[in-house]
Amino acid sequence: MSEPTSSPDLPPVAGISHVGLSVADLDAAVDFWTRVMGFEVTTRMPGLCFVVHREARLGFGLTDHGGAARGVFDERHTGLDHLALAVLDTGALQAWADRLDAHDVPNSGVVPTDSGWHLNVRGPDRFPLELFVMSPAAAAAFGLDSPDQAVARSGRT
Structure with a gap:
């Protein structure tokens, strides 16, 4: 890196x-x-x-x-593709899936991938939101010591 x-x-x-x-x-x-x-x-x-x-x-x-804002979101246009929110672990990710189901929000369920586990949902206007747990292997591939380093947050306490 x-x-x-x-x-x-x-x-x-x-x-x-x-x-x-x-x-x-x-x-x-x-x-x-x-x-x-x-x-x-x-x-x-x-x-x-x-x-x-x-x-x-x-x-x-x-x-x-x-x-003046009209229409639905389309990630195939130049700009934002999706927003990914970091989730601490797969247990918390499953809890999100359960919460979305309880609120009748269609979602992908927890899906394993080469980079970790994700849960995809469409918010209003078809806005794509991903809840994501990065795997240690993906973190290493990005040059990070751990998945925690991929989470943007303040260094202040």
């Missing part, structure tokens, strides 16, 4: 602040991210809602752009 580029004039980046998602149905998106995925609403105003998962230190800004 190549060493990170450093330069005295390169400003630091601390991590991901939040992810902004355009949604056609703001109420459906808020319901999915709160009721199904366990996020909480921190800000709500016409056309915009900010939801956070405090434990994961992850936030989403959901906006319908004043009603």
